[in-house]
Amino acid sequence: MxxxxxxxxxxxxxxxxxxxxxxxxLFPTIGNVYFSLTDYAGNIHNFDFVGLENYKRAFTADYDGVWNAIKITLIFCITVTILQNAISIVLAVLVNQKLKLSSFYRSTIFMPNILGILVVGLIWTLVFDPFSGPVSQLLNHFKINSALLGDSKIALALVIFVQVWAHMGYSMVLYLAGLQSIPKELYEAAYIDGASGWKSFRHVTLPLLQSMVTINIILMIIGTLGTFDIIFVLTNGGPNESTMTLGMYIFTKIFSGGSSQGYASALAMVQFVIIFCVVFIAQFYSRRRETEF
Incomplete structure (x- = not known):
């Protein structure tokens, strides 16, 4: 040859x-950039080029709605990332032990990832039903009345809980793979030097898991900053827009009668810039932390 x-x-x-x-x-991305500069409203034969008017609208006339969505998205992203990482590491360490039913535990924890968002959302909608759900009945025993997902004060916290529950199994598997790649000789050496279980975790496990921590953080940030599906199923962005993330806000703008797809495309570009910036910053500090360890 x-x-x-x-x-x-x-x-x-x-x-x-x-x-x-x-x-x-590639082509859909280029198309989205183009349509974000137009007043396209569904009719491919009837739309005009409006330049940056859609972007101007997002940060002037629609500023309150967009800023509220960005704020809720960042709260959702940061909280889920911290909780899911912390819980997943603990679960990975536990199921990595030599237990009789370790395979069963791993499968059970990972199972929500197989169910799918729609099934997970419907399950937790029934669990958090304010009239006949088990959580409501439990609260009634303590004389506590709550609308749960219908309460704007706790709806976001409940959505965060469901998000972490549904995806912690995937993160756990990544951490488990990292744990199983750590040589046992390092733990034996630490034990001989008198290191306790916590010190071994702090000085052996965590430093060698930093690459997995970086991967999980990046995946979680990308996923949570664009989340709308689980919110759509659980709360549809309510009540009082307390769970209206930017992804959900864009979704509502696409299908609402008062907005054009061109404006929704502009919001999608704003979302892309936010995700890019946050991921870049997170990756920079995560890589820096890896070198420090």
Missing amino acids: NRGASNIWPWLLLMPALILFSLFV
């Missing part, structure tokens, strides 16, 4: 992936 033929084979092998990437990622 000549040199020219050997050079073309990598491109031929990459071609299917490049075609799919272009069709489902």
Whole structure:
């Protein structure tokens, strides 16, 4: 085989992936940027180029709604990332022990990831039903009345709980893979030096899990900053927009009668910039922390 033929084979092998990437990622992204500069409202034959008017609207006329959505999104993202990481590490350490039913525990914790968001959302909607749900009945025993998902003071906290419950199994599996790659000799050496279980975790486990921590943090940030599906099923952004994340806000704008898809595209670009900036900052500090360990 000549040199020219050997050079073309990598491109031929990459071609299917490049075609799919272009069709489902690249072209839609370019289209979204274009439509964000128009007043497109569903009629491909009748729309005008409006420049940056949609972006101006987002930070002037619609400022309160957009800023509230961004604020709730950041609260949701930070809280879920911290809680899910902390719980997942603890669970990974526990199921990594030599237990009789360790495989059962791992499968049980991971199961919500298999169920899907719709099923998870419907299950917890029934659990948090303010009239006949088990949580409401439990609260009634303590003479506590609450609308639960219908209460704007606690609705976001309940959505965060469901989000962490539904995805902590995936994070746990990543941490478990990291734990199983740590040589046992390091723990034996730490034990000989008199290190307790906590000190071994602090000085052996955590430093060697930093790469997995970085991966989990980035995945969680990307996922939570764009979340709308679980919120749509549980609260639809309510009550009183207390769970209206930016992803949910964009979703409502797409299907509301008073907004154009062009404006929703502009909001999607704002969301992309926020995700890019937050991920860049998180990755910078995570990588820096890896070198410190």
